[in-house]
Amino acid sequence: MFKIKLWTLKVKTEAFVNSTTFKEKLGFVKSSAISITLGLLVGILFIFCNGENGFGFLWTALSRALTTNISRTLVYFGVYTLIGLGLALGFQLKIFNMGGSGQILSGLLMSFVIMNSIGNETKNAPLIFFVFIISGMLISVACGAMKVYLNVHEVASSILLNWTFWYLLKWYMTVTGTPTASPVLNEHMAMMGNSLWSLCVLLALLAVIVTYIIATFTTTGYKIRIVGKSSTAATYAGIKSQYYILIVMALQGLFISMAGYFYYFLIQGSITFNKDLVPQLGFDGIPIALVAFNNILGVVPVALFWALVKEGASVAITTPQYNSLQPEIADLIFGIIIYCSTLYVLFVKFHLIEKIKQMIYLEKDVLKKNKIKEYKMEIKTQKALLKDVASLNELSSIKEEILATPKEDKQKIKDLSDQYREVKIFHERKYQKVIADLKQNIVDTINNGYKEFEQKTIKGLSINFSNHKAGKVFSALDQVIEKISDYDKENKAVVKQECEILITEAEIQVKELKAQYLESKKEAKEFLKELNANYKINLKNSDEEQKINIKKEYFEKIMEVKDKYDRLH
Known part of the structure; x- marks a missing residue:
């Protein structure tokens, strides 16, 4: 039965891959990839303008990020995954939580208060971690409560809280005798054994998996999606929109605070107060969520790319061949990529390849033109x-x-x-x-x-073959599923044999269809090759008035290809 179930899975997978839903999602992936590639090219061009080899810089950055600095890269990966996940959840509900930095700062403030009382030994790590994330969650929920009960927009309240906790933390450091920079944090409080990145990446991936399962396969996740699409419709359906907004903002606070904890304990080490600048970490997750189209699983590859670029660029700038570049160039390149990546919406709405195909078609169809x-x-x-x-x-x-x-x-x-x-x-x-x-x-x-x-045209042969193939395969699939869905153990061998016969027959029919299709395609290509050659000659040896008639005649002939050579009627 295993082989039979494997065949049914294969057929269903092929059907999903060819479905409109998958192609639509694949379009989002393509748009994200194009926008990120555009950002890389602009960044590379900028480095060339500074007199250095842009491609060499990118290669050095990626190779260093994946070799000598792999631990820090993986920490960045975990951090960006958590931040992107938190913001993606909020964006699904049209919640624009800009208070990530404030939530992280509140966690830092409470952590320093606790550490000043009991010390920063590794044994206190669970308590410090718990206090850090609970502080961030409370601040995020406070923004949600102001939105739900006082109609205060979360953008305004969260940004104001960013500055509030920045100055609170700065004041506390001044009172405790370290006005310019905080004490150095103990990185072992965020490590699993001797591994710098294990705990961070493990919790990040666990958060993604759990969130995906809840969002996709539970009633709670379904209700959250309904609230995100239309809070008014959700209310009429008996869903408590306010409740789910508070839940999502609590989860945002949880994930963003976890990211902040690992970032400051494993990467930054401390926080300085020489300039009044709120840390940008809370905002770095915005492009990650946007480029991933707020897809929970999509956040992971985008976060990995962000981590490679962030760590790699900062390391590449210190190498001898690129030390002529200014230290800020790494952040600038990262910023260029972030900015260009937000242009993904243009690539989603403007189907460039499809437009080009249509333009080529119009050049052939004189009447439509x-x-x-x-x-x-x-x-x-x-x-x-x-x-x-x-x-x-x-x-x-x-x-x-x-x-x-x-x-x-x-x-x-x-x-x-x-x-x-x-x-x-x-x-x-x-x-x-x-x-x-x-x-x-x-x-x-x-x-x-x-x-x-x-x-x-010739593509119609492929479309027709796909339709005939689907008809044969799905007919067999329906019969196989019906047989294996409900059978007695005593009849298992008989059912298995019947299913194998159905599958074998379907595969034979598909092979016959494919052979006929390939033969048709071969004949059609030969016809088109000859037709194109004659078309170019006739077009070259004719005046403008004749060219129009030649183009019309040529188009009429290529429009007859499918009916003329299709063997699968």
């Missing part, structure tokens, strides 16, 4: 009419009547002015509606034409 030109000319005409709407006879006559009316007759002037305004708005909206319809006609013409082009 001419139709679109007609629409564009009509749009220009309508825009001109919209611009000159005041010159319409109806409006001109009203205007003349206004001018002819004595100034003393204010009521008539007012009535005529209102009439003029209403008529003008009517005609403006009429032209605007026509323009909008024409623009939509252009979009529909391109989309429908391109869809038909895909279905009738």
Whole structure:
């Protein structure tokens, strides 16, 4: 039965990979990858402008981050995973918690208070860790409470709390005799044995797994998603939106505070007060969550990349070949990548590859191209009419009547002015509606034409093969699932044999379909090769008027490919 269940899993996986949902999510991944790559290229270009080898700098940064500084890189990975996870949860509910730095500072403040009382020995680590994260959670929940009960926006309250705890911590350090910098923290309080990164990464990954399970497979997670999509609809459905907002903000405080604990105990070591600058750690998670599209699992790879760049760039700047660069260049490159990565929305909305394919298609489809030109000319005409709407006879006559009316007759002037305004708005909206319809006609013409082009050309062979294959496989899958879902142990051997026969038959049918498809594709390619060669020759030896007819004839022939060579009717 194991092989049968493995086959059903394989079929379901293939179906999911080919589904619209998966392709949509894959589009998000592509958009994130493109935006990050763009950021890297801009950063590399900036280094070249400074007279250094940008690609060499990037290679040095990544190699150092993955070798000599792997421990610190992994700590950064755990820290960024926790911060990104916390902010991604909030963004799913449209909660913009900008108080990560304040929550971390509150944890630091309470930790120093406790350590000044009982010491910073490793044995006190559990207590300090507990106090640190509870402090951050309370501050985050306080912001949530102000949002829920006092209608105070979380952005305003959280940013103000950032500065409040910055000055509280600064005041406390001054009172305790260390006004410029805090005492050095004991890194062993955040370590597991002698490993610098193990505890941090373990808790980060555990947090991701637990959060994903709760968010995906539990009623609580479902209710949180409903509240995020529409708090009003959630309220009408009997879901206590306020309760779930407070829960999510508590979780944000938990994850961000955990990140802050590991960051200051394992990486930073202390905090300085020479300048009044709130630590940026709480804001570093924003681009991580955004680039991951607030996806809980997506946060992990993005956090890993952020960790590699952050640690690698700061180390590469200290190497002999790049010591001519300013120390701030590492943070600048990191900032450039963060900024460019936030442009992911452009890549999601603007499907560049799809647009290019459509442009190539339009160059072939002369009729559709001419139709679109007609629409564009009509749009220009309508825009001109919209611009000159005041010159319409109806409006001109009203205007003349206004001018002819004595100034003393204010009521008539007012009535005529209102009439003029209403008529003008009517005609403006009429032209605007026509323009909008024409623009939509252009979009529909391109989309429908391109869809038909895909279905009738050589790609249509592939689409048809996929449809026939799915029909054979899913027919067998339904029968197999029906047989294995409910059977007696005594009949196990019989059911197994029947399922194996169904699977074997389906696989044979698919192989036959594939052979026919490949043969059709081969013949179609040969036809197109000859057609393209003749097309180029005819196009070269013809005048402009003949070229149009040649293009039309060429397009008609490539649109016949699928029907002409498809063997899977």
